[in-house]
Amino acid sequence: MTRNRFLTAAALTAVAVLPLAGCTTVGGAADGADGGASGGADAADMTMVTVVKAQTIPWFQRMAAGVDEWAAETGIDARQEGADDVTPEKQVQIVQDLIAQSPTAITVVPNSPEALANVLGQAQDQGIIVVAHEATGMENVDIDIEAFDNASYGELIMENLAACMDEEGTYVQFVGGLTAKTHMEWVGAAYDKQQADYPDMERVETPIESTDNQETAYERAKEILAKHPDIAGFQGSAGNDVPGIARAVQEAGLEDEVCVMGTSIPSVANQYLESGSIDKIFFWDPALAGKAQLEIARILAEGGTIEAGTDLGIEGYEDLQPLDGFDNVFVGDASVAADAEKAAEYDF
Secondary structure, eight states, X not given: OOOOOOOOHHHHSOOOOOOOSSOOEEESSOOOTTSOOTTOOOGGGOEEEEEOSOTTSHHHHHHHHHHHHHXXXXXXXXXXXXXXXXXXXXXXXHHHHHHTTOOSEEEEOOSOHHHHHHHXXXXXXXXXXXXXXXXXXXXXXXXXXXXXOHHHHHHHHHHHHHHHTTTOEEEEEEESOTTOHHHHHHHHHHHHHHHHHOTTEEEOSSOEEOTTOHXXXXXXXXXXXXXXXXXXXXXXXXXXXXXXXXXXXXXXTOTTTOEEEEEOOHHHHHHHXXXXXXXXXXXXXXXXXXHHHHHHHHHXXXXXXXXXXOOOSSTTOSSOEEOTTOSSEEEOOOOEEEOHHHHTTOOO
């Protein structure tokens, strides 16, 4: 099979988040994104810490840039912390250590929402504001902010993958970990989309764990290419998945035969986009997501609320909408789908 590089205009668009009815409010007295309620905390008195999956991952190195920029813009003491790998236990320990420091807020991108829920409950018991990202439905958080609706994002990736594969052939899906909630939501929605709309495609393995490690993704992709020589497509979820997969595809000389798509950032994926071993990446700017988490924490600390229509003053997060079925999950409209030409427009 020769893959189809032509993708429809509809498939190239970013995920559109439809406004949901109603007005969900979470927080204290009514307030906007650019002013605090009377009696709220002053910027000089606040400390906020963003805890990420791992500091060694380029995705979160980009998020750290956003955290630093937000701190400079607001005058609030804000920093980012993370372990050297995605072990949930290390993340739990970081949060436990932070609780003793009594920050105003902890914002977190969890490796395992289930593993982290208990210690975040302890943080809340100490009066610490907790904001999460990539953690829909996680317990013991005040607000979870998502860049977009996760199901729509997964469906968008499958639409593009199916177009590239001429809607036929076998494919596999990679995730950073089976406990990575958003990754599992993306591949689950993509798989459901494939089952419903692309009956001539077939997923030949259950989701494959990469531990968000490019070398691991590379090795697993080589195993898949050996086990399934007719494989036609790969979907990656962690930022290091598609570059690792692409390296294996490129070494096998299959750039024109195998479609590779998934979540990554341009700085990591560009060389493979240019060679054709990655066809398209999907992403949101981690720096802006880092700022969005902190801005929500600031609003709550100042006695404000997060509700339908809240404008954080951050690109992609100007019109937050509650996610149906949850009272503390809000979504923006911050996703990007990029081929080699479009990805070259970004500087991260």
